[in-house]
Amino acid sequence: MTALSPSDHIAAAQPLYRTFWLIDNGRASEAAAYFAAEGTLTFGAGAPKPGTIAGEQIAQAMSAREAQRQVTSRHVLSNVLVDSLDDGRVRVRALLTLYRTESETLTPDVASVADIEDILVRSGDEWKIAERLIQPVFNR
Secondary structure, three states: OOOOOHHHHHHHHHHHHHHHHHHHOOOHHHHHHHEEEEEEEEEOOOOOOOEEEEOHHHHHHHHHHHOOOOOEEEEEEEEEEEEEOOOOOEEEEEEEEEEEEOOOOOOOEEEEEEEEEEEEEEEOOEEEEEEEEEEEOOOO
């Protein structure tokens, strides 16, 4: 494993933080730009809709999420680890706690606690998500 410079470490974590921030702030369609053109997004066993989507399907899913104006969410990320892989890619892992509600009173529900694992590839000066796995830890 090659050590990342502090600036690469910060840059590699940005797709993780920015995609969830965009989703939480009504701009989910913009989150698709953080995925590589042939990137994948996998929801593991225990997710409401387990399976993998790829490429343009990610943009469609993000647009559909943005259209859900009745949903208020906050994706809280913790325990973020960034590691360089031997092939030039980077792995970013985190713990996600998702608060979500459709209630007008904004009464939150812990909708999920999940492990996130992103594999990033370099695209010009940016890191893009080649693979994202969202693996629920607890089931309801």
